[in-house]
Amino acid sequence: MAFPEDIFVSKTRDAMKCFILPAVILAPFLNVCCEREGAENDMDEVKVSFDTKSLRAEAVEIGLTDADIDSFNFSVTDSDGVVYDGTFGECPETVTVKAGQCFFSLRSRFYSGPEINSPIYGDDEVIMVEAGEEFEVRLSCRQLTVGVQVLFSDDFEENFPEGFIRLSCRDTLSGKVEYADYPYSEDGFCHFMPGIITVNLMKDGDSSPEFLTGRYCSASDMFSVSVKIAPMEAYGTVKVSADTVRLRYKETYLYGRKRCGLTMFDAVQVTDLGKFDGDTVWVIGYISGCFVNKKWHPEIDSMVVTANIALSPSLNSLSAWPISIASGKCKEMNLKEYPQFFGERVAVRGIAGTLYDMDGMKKSLEYVLL
Numbered sequence: 001m002a003f004p005e006d007i008f009v010s011k012t013r014d015a016m017k018c019f020i021l022p023a024v025i026l027a028p029f030l031n032v033c034c035e036r037e038g039a040e041n042d043m044d045e046v047k048v049s050f051d052t053k054s055l056r057a058e059a060v061e062i063g064l065t066d067a068d069i070d071s072f073n074f075s076v077t078d079s080d081g082v083v084y085d086g087t088f089g090e091c092p093e094t095v096t097v098k099a100g101q102c103f104f105s106l107r108s109r110f111y112s113g114p115e116i117n118s119p120i121y122g123d124d125e126v127i128m129v130e131a132g133e134e135f136e137v138r139l140s141c142r143q144l145t146v147g148v149q150v151l152f153s154d155d156f157e158e159n160f161p162e163g164f165i166r167l168s169c170r171d172t173l174s175g176k177v178e179y180a181d182y183p184y185s186e187d188g189f190c191h192f193m194p195g196i197i198t199v200n201l202m203k204d205g206d207s208s209p210e211f212l213t214g215r216y217c218s219a220s221d222m223f224s225v226s227v228k229i230a231p232m233e234a235y236g237t238v239k240v241s242a243d244t245v246r247l248r249y250k251e252t253y254l255y256g257r258k259r260c261g262l263t264m265f266d267a268v269q270v271t272d273l274g275k276f277d278g279d280t281v282w283v284i285g286y287i288s289g290c291f292v293n294k295k296w297h298p299e300i301d302s303m304v305v306t307a308n309i310a311l312s313p314s315l316n317s318l319s320a321w322p323i324s325i326a327s328g329k330c331k332e333m334n335l336k337e338y339p340q341f342f343g344e345r346v347a348v349r350g351i352a353g354t355l356y357d358m359d360g361m362k363k364s365l366e367y368v369l370l
Contacts, residue, residue: 046129048076048102049094051138058141062121069141072122073110077103099131106139114167114180117188120144146217147189148197150182153228157184162204165212165227169195170369172216194218198370199225208314211284211345214265214370264347264368270311270321274359276352283323283361284347284370285311290335291322294356300342306334308355315343322360323348330364345370 059069070089077083078097088106107122123140150165165182169192180190181202197217200209217223261268261281268276270285289298289310296310297303298320310320325333330348333341350364 044099044131045096046099046102046131047094047096047134048127048129049134049136050091051136052093055139055141062141064121064141068108071108073105073107075103075105077105097129099129102127102129104137104139106141107144111145111193114169114178114190114192116186116190119147119189119191143220144193145191145219146194146197147191147222148199148217149187149189149222149224150199151187151224151226152184153226155229156227159229160201160203164202166200166202166209167192168198168200168209168370169193170198171195175369189222189224192217194221196368196370197223199227208286208316211267211370264349267347269313271313273321273352273361277359278351278353280349280351280365282347282349283311283352284345285313285321286315286317287333287335287341287344287346288312288315288317288320289342291320291356296320300335300339304334304336304339306331306336309333309335309341311346311348322355322358323350323364324355324360324362325364327363328365330367333367 056066056069059065070087072088073086074088074091075082075085076091076095076097079100080098083095083097084091104125104127105122106124108120109118111120120143121141122144123142125137125139127135127137129135146169148167150167164184167180167182167190168177170177171193172195178192180192182190194217196214198214199212201212202209212227213225215223259266259268259272261276261279261283264282267282267284270283273281273283287309289296289300290305291297291308291310292303292305296319298310307324307326309323309325311323312320323330325331330350332338333346335342346367346369348361348364348367350361350366352359353362354360355362
């Protein structure tokens with residue numbers, strides 16, 4: 001089923017950051033009831049109905065029909081298990097649930113991975129109900145995914161004729177990373193679940209993607225990046241515009257521009273750390289081991305230390321720069337206790353300076369896996 005890309009449900013910014021919204025408790029409702037076997041005389045029962053008028057009105061605003069809404073998957077779960085699981089159109093107007101916590105989930109489709117021009121609409125609600133009460137739950141029809149679009153200039157394609165863009169999204173809770181390749185011929189929005197989005201250049205099928213830009217995106221956010229070749233001394237521009245239904249991020253990324261390292265998504269390459277001696281900057285690279293006796297040790301074995309990590313510009317690089325992680329939150333990256341960090345791409349904020357007689361980061365303050 002195809003859904004429109006450019007109209008979405010009106011929500012505040014805070015509401016868009018939440019996957020579970022508070023239920024709306026309204027007036028008495030219709031009497032049609034769906035009961036499980038043996039529940040007829042249960043004093044712990046609660047009758048719940050659904051405000052379908054407001055849901056369908058919201059759907060019309062984003063270009064969906066009643067038939068679209070009726071085809072959405074809908075499930076109701078209480079403390080005893082699943083009460084209903086089927087299409088929204090076939091669900092009774094009122095269901096009977098056990099008193100306590102109840103979950104309601106509405107989906108236009110189930111997420112199986114990033115897809116072009118395939119947003120997911122729906123809602124998740126959780127309510128606490130008491131025996132003998134009657135509730136009406138107001139469901140919304142909002143975009144649950146993040147849309148990412150990349151537009152290319154002719155000069156960029158000419159400079160990298162065999163290249164393409166690789167999008168990635170890291171779930172900030174589970175740490176899971178998903179990827180989607182985005183060719184020059186594409187111009188649609190690729191939809192991920194919310195997380196840290198990065199836009200990376202793959203040159204001639206190089207196995208190590210070059211980080212271009214990125215952003216943390218919440219549900220309903222639409223992130224559009226225009227990629228161009230930068231003139232001398234140029235800096236990229238970021239434009240953020242908000243309409244009544246979602247946040248749209250529009251960014252122009254100038255390939256070859258100078259980075260200042262003030263933000264995570266403007267992090268300097270690890271090879272440039274020497275240019276920022278004494279400054280607090282963000283740096284980006286791949287964890288490629290650590291430094292032992294002032295020498296790069298690109299392996300995970302008994303010699304690994306906890307005081308530093310080595311950052312390299314790519315996975316197959318022959319060089320690395322030392323990053324001190326002796327204190328603070330960044331100690332979590334030490335490979336002795338957490339060898340799974342080896343090979344991860346990371347952005348680190350800290351104070352650039354000499355470490356082990358070479359350019360590096362003498363004090364790290366925070367990090368984000370990308």
